[in-house]
Amino acid sequence: MATDYEFQGWLGKGPESVDGKMEWGAFEPKKWTENDVDIQISHCGICGTDLHVLRSGWSPTPYPCCVGHEIVGRAVRVGHNVKDIKVGDRVGVGAQARSCLQSDCPECTAGLENYCSRENTNTYGSIYPNGEGKSYGGYADYNRTNGHFVFKIPDGIPSEFAAPMLCGGATVFSPLRNNGCGPGKSVGIVGVGGLGHFGVLFAKALGADKVVGISRRESKRDDVLALGADDYIATEDDKDWDTKNARSLDLIVSTVSHSQMPLNSYLRLLKVGGSLVQVGAPDGGELPKVNAFTLIPNRIKIGGSWIGSPNDIEAMLELVAKQNVKPWIQTRSLKDANQAVLDMVAGKARFRYVLINEKYA
Missing domain, CATH: 3.90.180.10 (Medium-chain alcohol dehydrogenases, catalytic domain)
Known part of the structure:
Protein backbone atom coordinates (compact mmCIF):
# COMPACT_ATOMS: atom_id res chain seq x y z
CA MET A 1 0.00 0.00 0.00
CA PRO A 154 -14.27 3.43 22.94
CA ASP A 155 -16.70 5.97 21.49
CA GLY A 156 -17.60 7.39 24.88
CA ILE A 157 -14.08 8.56 25.74
CA PRO A 158 -12.92 11.92 24.31
CA SER A 159 -9.51 11.72 22.65
CA GLU A 160 -8.01 14.31 24.99
CA PHE A 161 -9.04 12.11 27.95
CA ALA A 162 -7.93 8.83 26.39
CA ALA A 163 -4.42 9.98 25.45
CA PRO A 164 -2.90 10.46 28.93
CA MET A 165 -4.55 7.29 30.18
CA LEU A 166 -2.57 5.12 27.76
CA CYS A 167 0.60 5.46 29.83
CA GLY A 168 -0.03 7.62 32.90
CA GLY A 169 -3.42 6.10 33.61
CA ALA A 170 -2.41 2.52 32.86
CA THR A 171 0.72 2.81 35.00
CA VAL A 172 -1.37 3.29 38.15
CA PHE A 173 -4.41 1.28 37.04
CA SER A 174 -2.24 -1.85 36.68
CA PRO A 175 -0.96 -2.03 40.30
CA LEU A 176 -4.39 -1.13 41.65
CA ARG A 177 -6.10 -3.81 39.57
CA ASN A 178 -3.44 -6.45 40.24
CA ASN A 179 -3.14 -5.85 43.99
CA GLY A 180 -6.74 -6.18 45.07
CA CYS A 181 -8.05 -2.62 44.96
CA GLY A 182 -11.81 -2.82 45.38
CA PRO A 183 -14.60 -3.02 47.93
CA GLY A 184 -13.40 -3.50 51.48
CA LYS A 185 -9.97 -1.98 50.82
CA SER A 186 -8.37 1.26 51.94
CA VAL A 187 -5.91 2.67 49.41
CA GLY A 188 -3.32 5.42 49.57
CA ILE A 189 -1.90 7.26 46.56
CA VAL A 190 1.47 8.93 47.17
CA GLY A 191 2.11 11.95 44.98
CA VAL A 192 -1.13 13.40 43.60
CA GLY A 193 0.13 14.82 40.32
CA GLY A 194 0.07 13.60 36.73
CA LEU A 195 0.20 9.92 37.72
CA GLY A 196 -1.27 10.15 41.19
CA HIS A 197 -4.48 11.92 40.23
CA PHE A 198 -5.24 8.91 38.02
CA GLY A 199 -4.62 6.73 41.06
CA VAL A 200 -7.32 8.54 43.04
CA LEU A 201 -9.78 8.38 40.13
CA PHE A 202 -9.20 4.69 39.43
CA ALA A 203 -9.15 3.57 43.07
CA LYS A 204 -12.61 5.13 43.45
CA ALA A 205 -13.83 3.69 40.15
CA LEU A 206 -12.65 0.22 41.24
CA GLY A 207 -14.78 0.54 44.38
CA ALA A 208 -12.24 1.00 47.18
CA ASP A 209 -13.97 1.81 50.47
CA LYS A 210 -11.46 4.53 51.34
CA VAL A 211 -9.02 6.45 49.14
CA VAL A 212 -6.38 8.70 50.70
CA GLY A 213 -4.27 11.17 48.74
CA ILE A 214 -0.77 11.68 50.14
CA SER A 215 1.35 14.64 49.09
CA ARG A 216 3.67 17.21 50.65
CA ARG A 217 1.59 20.36 50.97
CA GLU A 218 -1.78 21.17 52.53
CA SER A 219 -2.50 23.39 49.53
CA LYS A 220 -3.41 20.32 47.44
CA ARG A 221 -6.13 19.11 49.80
CA ASP A 222 -9.10 20.71 48.04
CA ASP A 223 -8.05 19.42 44.63
CA VAL A 224 -7.47 15.90 45.92
CA LEU A 225 -10.82 15.76 47.66
CA ALA A 226 -12.46 17.15 44.51
CA LEU A 227 -10.98 14.21 42.59
CA GLY A 228 -12.94 11.92 44.91
CA ALA A 229 -10.48 11.08 47.69
CA ASP A 230 -11.98 10.46 51.12
CA ASP A 231 -9.04 11.95 53.01
CA TYR A 232 -5.74 13.71 52.47
CA ILE A 233 -2.36 13.64 54.23
CA ALA A 234 0.12 16.54 53.91
CA THR A 235 3.50 15.08 54.84
CA GLU A 236 5.42 18.36 55.19
CA ASP A 237 2.69 20.35 56.93
CA ASP A 238 1.74 17.75 59.57
CA LYS A 239 4.73 16.58 61.61
CA ASP A 240 2.91 13.58 63.10
CA TRP A 241 1.19 12.37 59.92
CA ASP A 242 2.69 8.86 59.97
CA THR A 243 1.85 8.31 63.65
CA LYS A 244 -1.71 9.61 63.33
CA ASN A 245 -2.40 7.39 60.31
CA ALA A 246 -0.40 4.30 61.25
CA ARG A 247 -1.79 0.94 60.09
CA SER A 248 -4.70 2.50 58.24
CA LEU A 249 -4.16 1.38 54.62
CA ASP A 250 -4.22 -1.98 52.84
CA LEU A 251 -2.41 -0.79 49.71
CA ILE A 252 -0.25 2.18 48.78
CA VAL A 253 0.76 3.08 45.22
CA SER A 254 3.70 5.48 45.20
CA THR A 255 4.12 7.66 42.12
CA VAL A 256 6.90 9.78 43.63
CA SER A 257 10.20 9.91 41.72
CA HIS A 258 12.49 11.17 44.47
CA SER A 259 15.40 9.43 46.15
CA GLN A 260 14.75 11.35 49.40
CA MET A 261 11.07 10.56 49.87
CA PRO A 262 10.06 9.41 53.39
CA LEU A 263 9.62 5.78 52.35
CA ASN A 264 9.80 4.27 55.83
CA SER A 265 7.07 6.63 57.01
CA TYR A 266 4.86 5.63 54.08
CA LEU A 267 5.34 1.99 55.07
CA ARG A 268 4.14 2.73 58.60
CA LEU A 269 0.75 3.64 57.13
CA LEU A 270 0.18 0.04 56.03
CA LYS A 271 -1.91 -2.43 57.96
CA VAL A 272 -0.38 -5.77 58.88
CA GLY A 273 0.11 -7.63 55.61
CA GLY A 274 -0.27 -4.51 53.49
CA SER A 275 1.67 -3.67 50.33
CA LEU A 276 3.41 -0.65 48.88
CA VAL A 277 3.88 -0.67 45.10
CA GLN A 278 6.42 1.74 43.63
CA VAL A 279 5.76 3.08 40.13
CA GLY A 280 7.73 6.35 40.22
CA ALA A 281 11.28 5.97 38.91
CA PRO A 282 13.83 8.63 39.89
CA ASP A 283 16.84 9.44 37.69
CA GLY A 284 19.44 6.83 38.52
CA GLY A 285 16.82 4.54 40.08
CA GLU A 286 17.89 5.23 43.67
CA LEU A 287 15.30 4.79 46.43
CA PRO A 288 15.70 5.51 50.16
CA LYS A 289 16.99 2.77 52.43
CA VAL A 290 14.32 0.69 54.11
CA ASN A 291 14.61 -0.38 57.73
CA ALA A 292 14.11 -4.12 58.14
CA PHE A 293 12.26 -3.54 61.40
CA THR A 294 9.65 -1.55 59.51
CA LEU A 295 8.96 -4.58 57.31
CA ILE A 296 9.33 -7.57 59.59
CA PRO A 297 7.04 -6.79 62.58
CA ASN A 298 4.28 -5.63 60.24
CA ARG A 299 4.51 -8.39 57.60
CA ILE A 300 4.38 -5.75 54.90
CA LYS A 301 5.60 -6.00 51.33
CA ILE A 302 7.31 -3.63 48.90
CA GLY A 303 6.92 -4.21 45.19
CA GLY A 304 7.15 -2.48 41.87
CA SER A 305 4.99 -2.17 38.81
CA TRP A 306 5.88 -1.29 35.24
CA ILE A 307 3.64 0.14 32.53
CA GLY A 308 0.26 -1.49 31.97
CA SER A 309 -0.02 -4.64 29.86
CA PRO A 310 -2.30 -4.70 26.80
CA ASN A 311 -4.86 -6.55 28.93
CA ASP A 312 -4.61 -3.88 31.64
CA ILE A 313 -5.12 -1.12 29.07
CA GLU A 314 -8.18 -2.81 27.57
CA ALA A 315 -9.68 -3.28 31.06
CA MET A 316 -8.89 0.33 31.96
CA LEU A 317 -10.57 1.71 28.83
CA GLU A 318 -13.63 -0.44 29.52
CA LEU A 319 -13.85 0.88 33.09
CA VAL A 320 -13.37 4.49 31.96
CA ALA A 321 -16.15 4.21 29.39
CA LYS A 322 -18.49 2.46 31.82
CA GLN A 323 -17.98 4.85 34.73
CA ASN A 324 -17.29 8.03 32.76
CA VAL A 325 -13.94 8.64 34.47
CA LYS A 326 -12.69 12.15 33.67
CA PRO A 327 -9.01 13.01 34.13
Whole structure:
Protein backbone atom coordinates (compact mmCIF):
# COMPACT_ATOMS: atom_id res chain seq x y z
CA MET A 1 0.00 0.00 0.00
CA ALA A 2 1.44 3.35 -1.01
CA THR A 3 1.51 6.23 1.43
CA ASP A 4 1.33 9.93 0.66
CA TYR A 5 2.34 11.21 4.09
CA GLU A 6 5.64 12.03 5.73
CA PHE A 7 6.71 11.27 9.27
CA GLN A 8 7.63 14.56 10.95
CA GLY A 9 7.78 15.58 14.59
CA TRP A 10 9.56 17.38 17.39
CA LEU A 11 13.06 15.92 17.67
CA GLY A 12 15.29 16.05 20.71
CA LYS A 13 18.88 16.08 19.50
CA GLY A 14 20.65 16.20 22.86
CA PRO A 15 20.03 16.55 26.62
CA GLU A 16 19.45 20.28 26.18
CA SER A 17 16.26 19.51 24.23
CA VAL A 18 14.36 19.29 27.54
CA ASP A 19 15.10 23.02 27.95
CA GLY A 20 12.65 23.91 25.18
CA LYS A 21 15.06 23.13 22.36
CA MET A 22 13.35 20.35 20.43
CA GLU A 23 13.47 20.91 16.67
CA TRP A 24 10.74 20.07 14.15
CA GLY A 25 11.93 17.73 11.42
CA ALA A 26 11.42 14.57 9.39
CA PHE A 27 12.34 11.11 10.64
CA GLU A 28 12.40 7.59 9.27
CA PRO A 29 9.99 5.24 11.10
CA LYS A 30 10.70 1.57 11.61
CA LYS A 31 10.54 -0.56 8.50
CA TRP A 32 6.97 -1.43 7.59
CA THR A 33 5.71 -4.97 8.23
CA GLU A 34 2.25 -6.43 7.80
CA ASN A 35 1.97 -6.53 11.60
CA ASP A 36 2.05 -2.74 11.85
CA VAL A 37 -0.41 0.14 11.99
CA ASP A 38 0.27 3.71 10.88
CA ILE A 39 -1.58 6.34 12.92
CA GLN A 40 -2.36 9.94 11.96
CA ILE A 41 -1.93 11.60 15.34
CA SER A 42 -4.51 14.01 16.71
CA HIS A 43 -3.59 13.98 20.43
CA CYS A 44 -0.56 13.08 22.52
CA GLY A 45 -0.18 13.37 26.28
CA ILE A 46 2.99 14.69 27.90
CA CYS A 47 4.38 12.17 30.38
CA GLY A 48 7.14 12.60 32.93
CA THR A 49 9.03 9.86 31.08
CA ASP A 50 9.34 12.24 28.13
CA LEU A 51 11.38 14.60 30.29
CA HIS A 52 13.64 11.84 31.63
CA VAL A 53 14.36 10.57 28.11
CA LEU A 54 14.89 14.00 26.56
CA ARG A 55 17.58 14.73 29.17
CA SER A 56 19.04 11.16 29.14
CA GLY A 57 18.04 10.91 32.79
CA TRP A 58 17.63 7.13 33.04
CA SER A 59 20.14 6.02 30.40
CA PRO A 60 21.77 7.49 27.29
CA THR A 61 19.07 8.42 24.75
CA PRO A 62 19.68 7.44 21.10
CA TYR A 63 19.25 10.93 19.64
CA PRO A 64 17.49 12.15 17.61
CA CYS A 65 14.44 11.14 19.59
CA CYS A 66 10.77 12.09 19.17
CA VAL A 67 9.12 11.49 22.53
CA GLY A 68 5.44 10.94 23.36
CA HIS A 69 3.79 7.62 24.23
CA GLU A 70 0.22 8.63 24.97
CA ILE A 71 -0.94 8.69 21.37
CA VAL A 72 -4.46 8.92 19.94
CA GLY A 73 -5.39 9.30 16.29
CA ARG A 74 -6.82 7.53 13.24
CA ALA A 75 -5.46 4.37 11.66
CA VAL A 76 -4.43 5.25 8.09
CA ARG A 77 -2.57 2.06 7.14
CA VAL A 78 -3.17 -1.39 8.62
CA GLY A 79 -1.05 -4.48 7.97
CA HIS A 80 -2.69 -7.65 6.63
CA ASN A 81 -1.84 -9.55 9.82
CA VAL A 82 -3.67 -7.05 12.07
CA LYS A 83 -7.17 -8.40 12.64
CA ASP A 84 -8.78 -6.07 15.18
CA ILE A 85 -8.02 -2.65 13.62
CA LYS A 86 -9.22 -1.22 10.32
CA VAL A 87 -8.41 1.96 8.45
CA GLY A 88 -10.38 4.87 9.92
CA ASP A 89 -10.61 3.48 13.45
CA ARG A 90 -9.82 5.85 16.31
CA VAL A 91 -6.95 4.16 18.07
CA GLY A 92 -4.28 4.72 20.71
CA VAL A 93 -0.78 3.61 21.65
CA GLY A 94 0.79 3.58 25.09
CA ALA A 95 4.37 3.19 26.26
CA GLN A 96 5.12 -0.15 24.61
CA ALA A 97 5.53 -0.72 20.88
CA ARG A 98 6.42 -4.41 20.80
CA SER A 99 7.45 -7.50 22.77
CA CYS A 100 8.67 -10.82 21.37
CA LEU A 101 5.09 -12.24 21.16
CA GLN A 102 6.47 -15.77 20.81
CA SER A 103 4.41 -18.81 21.78
CA ASP A 104 7.15 -20.09 24.10
CA CYS A 105 7.58 -16.79 25.96
CA PRO A 106 6.37 -17.17 29.57
CA GLU A 107 5.54 -13.47 29.88
CA CYS A 108 3.86 -12.89 26.53
CA THR A 109 1.73 -16.04 26.77
CA ALA A 110 0.60 -15.03 30.26
CA GLY A 111 -0.58 -11.59 29.15
CA LEU A 112 2.47 -9.91 30.69
CA GLU A 113 3.96 -8.55 27.47
CA ASN A 114 5.13 -5.46 29.36
CA TYR A 115 7.56 -7.70 31.29
CA CYS A 116 8.89 -9.65 28.29
CA SER A 117 12.61 -10.30 28.80
CA ARG A 118 13.35 -11.14 25.16
CA GLU A 119 12.16 -7.92 23.53
CA ASN A 120 10.65 -4.86 25.15
CA THR A 121 10.58 -2.08 22.60
CA ASN A 122 9.42 1.30 23.85
CA THR A 123 7.17 3.51 21.77
CA TYR A 124 10.07 5.92 21.38
CA GLY A 125 13.83 5.85 21.86
CA SER A 126 14.27 2.11 21.25
CA ILE A 127 16.28 0.35 18.56
CA TYR A 128 14.33 -2.49 16.95
CA PRO A 129 16.17 -5.80 16.43
CA ASN A 130 17.09 -7.13 12.99
CA GLY A 131 17.84 -3.73 11.50
CA GLU A 132 14.21 -2.57 11.52
CA GLY A 133 15.14 0.94 12.66
CA LYS A 134 14.28 3.12 15.63
CA SER A 135 10.99 3.85 17.41
CA TYR A 136 9.66 7.41 17.30
CA GLY A 137 6.84 8.75 19.45
CA GLY A 138 3.82 10.98 19.35
CA TYR A 139 4.98 14.61 19.34
CA ALA A 140 4.51 14.14 15.64
CA ASP A 141 2.11 13.86 12.71
CA TYR A 142 2.31 10.06 12.34
CA ASN A 143 3.32 7.00 14.34
CA ARG A 144 4.02 3.39 13.33
CA THR A 145 3.49 0.63 15.94
CA ASN A 146 2.89 -3.12 16.01
CA GLY A 147 -0.87 -3.76 15.90
CA HIS A 148 -0.84 -5.87 19.09
CA PHE A 149 -0.07 -2.67 21.00
CA VAL A 150 -2.64 -0.48 19.20
CA PHE A 151 -5.97 -0.12 20.99
CA LYS A 152 -9.39 0.93 19.79
CA ILE A 153 -10.66 3.90 21.78
CA PRO A 154 -14.27 3.43 22.94
CA ASP A 155 -16.70 5.97 21.49
CA GLY A 156 -17.60 7.39 24.88
CA ILE A 157 -14.08 8.56 25.74
CA PRO A 158 -12.92 11.92 24.31
CA SER A 159 -9.51 11.72 22.65
CA GLU A 160 -8.01 14.31 24.99
CA PHE A 161 -9.04 12.11 27.95
CA ALA A 162 -7.93 8.83 26.39
CA ALA A 163 -4.42 9.98 25.45
CA PRO A 164 -2.90 10.46 28.93
CA MET A 165 -4.55 7.29 30.18
CA LEU A 166 -2.57 5.12 27.76
CA CYS A 167 0.60 5.46 29.83
CA GLY A 168 -0.03 7.62 32.90
CA GLY A 169 -3.42 6.10 33.61
CA ALA A 170 -2.41 2.52 32.86
CA THR A 171 0.72 2.81 35.00
CA VAL A 172 -1.37 3.29 38.15
CA PHE A 173 -4.41 1.28 37.04
CA SER A 174 -2.24 -1.85 36.68
CA PRO A 175 -0.96 -2.03 40.30
CA LEU A 176 -4.39 -1.13 41.65
CA ARG A 177 -6.10 -3.81 39.57
CA ASN A 178 -3.44 -6.45 40.24
CA ASN A 179 -3.14 -5.85 43.99
CA GLY A 180 -6.74 -6.18 45.07
CA CYS A 181 -8.05 -2.62 44.96
CA GLY A 182 -11.81 -2.82 45.38
CA PRO A 183 -14.60 -3.02 47.93
CA GLY A 184 -13.40 -3.50 51.48
CA LYS A 185 -9.97 -1.98 50.82
CA SER A 186 -8.37 1.26 51.94
CA VAL A 187 -5.91 2.67 49.41
CA GLY A 188 -3.32 5.42 49.57
CA ILE A 189 -1.90 7.26 46.56
CA VAL A 190 1.47 8.93 47.17
CA GLY A 191 2.11 11.95 44.98
CA VAL A 192 -1.13 13.40 43.60
CA GLY A 193 0.13 14.82 40.32
CA GLY A 194 0.07 13.60 36.73
CA LEU A 195 0.20 9.92 37.72
CA GLY A 196 -1.27 10.15 41.19
CA HIS A 197 -4.48 11.92 40.23
CA PHE A 198 -5.24 8.91 38.02
CA GLY A 199 -4.62 6.73 41.06
CA VAL A 200 -7.32 8.54 43.04
CA LEU A 201 -9.78 8.38 40.13
CA PHE A 202 -9.20 4.69 39.43
CA ALA A 203 -9.15 3.57 43.07
CA LYS A 204 -12.61 5.13 43.45
CA ALA A 205 -13.83 3.69 40.15
CA LEU A 206 -12.65 0.22 41.24
CA GLY A 207 -14.78 0.54 44.38
CA ALA A 208 -12.24 1.00 47.18
CA ASP A 209 -13.97 1.81 50.47
CA LYS A 210 -11.46 4.53 51.34
CA VAL A 211 -9.02 6.45 49.14
CA VAL A 212 -6.38 8.70 50.70
CA GLY A 213 -4.27 11.17 48.74
CA ILE A 214 -0.77 11.68 50.14
CA SER A 215 1.35 14.64 49.09
CA ARG A 216 3.67 17.21 50.65
CA ARG A 217 1.59 20.36 50.97
CA GLU A 218 -1.78 21.17 52.53
CA SER A 219 -2.50 23.39 49.53
CA LYS A 220 -3.41 20.32 47.44
CA ARG A 221 -6.13 19.11 49.80
CA ASP A 222 -9.10 20.71 48.04
CA ASP A 223 -8.05 19.42 44.63
CA VAL A 224 -7.47 15.90 45.92
CA LEU A 225 -10.82 15.76 47.66
CA ALA A 226 -12.46 17.15 44.51
CA LEU A 227 -10.98 14.21 42.59
CA GLY A 228 -12.94 11.92 44.91
CA ALA A 229 -10.48 11.08 47.69
CA ASP A 230 -11.98 10.46 51.12
CA ASP A 231 -9.04 11.95 53.01
CA TYR A 232 -5.74 13.71 52.47
CA ILE A 233 -2.36 13.64 54.23
CA ALA A 234 0.12 16.54 53.91
CA THR A 235 3.50 15.08 54.84
CA GLU A 236 5.42 18.36 55.19
CA ASP A 237 2.69 20.35 56.93
CA ASP A 238 1.74 17.75 59.57
CA LYS A 239 4.73 16.58 61.61
CA ASP A 240 2.91 13.58 63.10
CA TRP A 241 1.19 12.37 59.92
CA ASP A 242 2.69 8.86 59.97
CA THR A 243 1.85 8.31 63.65
CA LYS A 244 -1.71 9.61 63.33
CA ASN A 245 -2.40 7.39 60.31
CA ALA A 246 -0.40 4.30 61.25
CA ARG A 247 -1.79 0.94 60.09
CA SER A 248 -4.70 2.50 58.24
CA LEU A 249 -4.16 1.38 54.62
CA ASP A 250 -4.22 -1.98 52.84
CA LEU A 251 -2.41 -0.79 49.71
CA ILE A 252 -0.25 2.18 48.78
CA VAL A 253 0.76 3.08 45.22
CA SER A 254 3.70 5.48 45.20
CA THR A 255 4.12 7.66 42.12
CA VAL A 256 6.90 9.78 43.63
CA SER A 257 10.20 9.91 41.72
CA HIS A 258 12.49 11.17 44.47
CA SER A 259 15.40 9.43 46.15
CA GLN A 260 14.75 11.35 49.40
CA MET A 261 11.07 10.56 49.87
CA PRO A 262 10.06 9.41 53.39
CA LEU A 263 9.62 5.78 52.35
CA ASN A 264 9.80 4.27 55.83
CA SER A 265 7.07 6.63 57.01
CA TYR A 266 4.86 5.63 54.08
CA LEU A 267 5.34 1.99 55.07
CA ARG A 268 4.14 2.73 58.60
CA LEU A 269 0.75 3.64 57.13
CA LEU A 270 0.18 0.04 56.03
CA LYS A 271 -1.91 -2.43 57.96
CA VAL A 272 -0.38 -5.77 58.88
CA GLY A 273 0.11 -7.63 55.61
CA GLY A 274 -0.27 -4.51 53.49
CA SER A 275 1.67 -3.67 50.33
CA LEU A 276 3.41 -0.65 48.88
CA VAL A 277 3.88 -0.67 45.10
CA GLN A 278 6.42 1.74 43.63
CA VAL A 279 5.76 3.08 40.13
CA GLY A 280 7.73 6.35 40.22
CA ALA A 281 11.28 5.97 38.91
CA PRO A 282 13.83 8.63 39.89
CA ASP A 283 16.84 9.44 37.69
CA GLY A 284 19.44 6.83 38.52
CA GLY A 285 16.82 4.54 40.08
CA GLU A 286 17.89 5.23 43.67
CA LEU A 287 15.30 4.79 46.43
CA PRO A 288 15.70 5.51 50.16
CA LYS A 289 16.99 2.77 52.43
CA VAL A 290 14.32 0.69 54.11
CA ASN A 291 14.61 -0.38 57.73
CA ALA A 292 14.11 -4.12 58.14
CA PHE A 293 12.26 -3.54 61.40
CA THR A 294 9.65 -1.55 59.51
CA LEU A 295 8.96 -4.58 57.31
CA ILE A 296 9.33 -7.57 59.59
CA PRO A 297 7.04 -6.79 62.58
CA ASN A 298 4.28 -5.63 60.24
CA ARG A 299 4.51 -8.39 57.60
CA ILE A 300 4.38 -5.75 54.90
CA LYS A 301 5.60 -6.00 51.33
CA ILE A 302 7.31 -3.63 48.90
CA GLY A 303 6.92 -4.21 45.19
CA GLY A 304 7.15 -2.48 41.87
CA SER A 305 4.99 -2.17 38.81
CA TRP A 306 5.88 -1.29 35.24
CA ILE A 307 3.64 0.14 32.53
CA GLY A 308 0.26 -1.49 31.97
CA SER A 309 -0.02 -4.64 29.86
CA PRO A 310 -2.30 -4.70 26.80
CA ASN A 311 -4.86 -6.55 28.93
CA ASP A 312 -4.61 -3.88 31.64
CA ILE A 313 -5.12 -1.12 29.07
CA GLU A 314 -8.18 -2.81 27.57
CA ALA A 315 -9.68 -3.28 31.06
CA MET A 316 -8.89 0.33 31.96
CA LEU A 317 -10.57 1.71 28.83
CA GLU A 318 -13.63 -0.44 29.52
CA LEU A 319 -13.85 0.88 33.09
CA VAL A 320 -13.37 4.49 31.96
CA ALA A 321 -16.15 4.21 29.39
CA LYS A 322 -18.49 2.46 31.82
CA GLN A 323 -17.98 4.85 34.73
CA ASN A 324 -17.29 8.03 32.76
CA VAL A 325 -13.94 8.64 34.47
CA LYS A 326 -12.69 12.15 33.67
CA PRO A 327 -9.01 13.01 34.13
CA TRP A 328 -7.96 16.58 34.85
CA ILE A 329 -6.16 17.70 31.71
CA GLN A 330 -5.07 20.90 30.01
CA THR A 331 -4.77 20.96 26.23
CA ARG A 332 -1.81 22.58 24.48
CA SER A 333 -1.05 23.01 20.79
CA LEU A 334 1.48 20.63 19.27
CA LYS A 335 3.02 23.73 17.71
CA ASP A 336 3.89 24.91 21.24
CA ALA A 337 5.37 21.61 22.44
CA ASN A 338 8.62 23.22 23.59
CA GLN A 339 6.83 25.62 25.91
CA ALA A 340 4.56 22.85 27.16
CA VAL A 341 7.63 20.77 28.06
CA LEU A 342 9.12 23.74 29.93
CA ASP A 343 5.86 24.20 31.84
CA MET A 344 5.80 20.48 32.62
CA VAL A 345 9.35 20.67 34.01
CA ALA A 346 8.25 23.64 36.12
CA GLY A 347 5.40 21.61 37.62
CA LYS A 348 2.62 23.77 36.22
CA ALA A 349 0.45 20.97 34.81
CA ARG A 350 -2.85 20.32 36.63
CA PHE A 351 -2.63 17.47 36.20
CA ARG A 352 -1.74 16.36 32.63
CA TYR A 353 -0.91 18.28 29.46
CA VAL A 354 -2.27 16.92 26.19
CA LEU A 355 -0.87 18.16 22.90
CA ILE A 356 -3.45 18.78 20.18
CA ASN A 357 -2.36 18.39 16.55
CA GLU A 358 -4.78 20.88 14.98
CA LYS A 359 -4.12 19.50 11.51
CA TYR A 360 -5.82 16.20 12.39
CA ALA A 361 -7.90 16.84 15.53
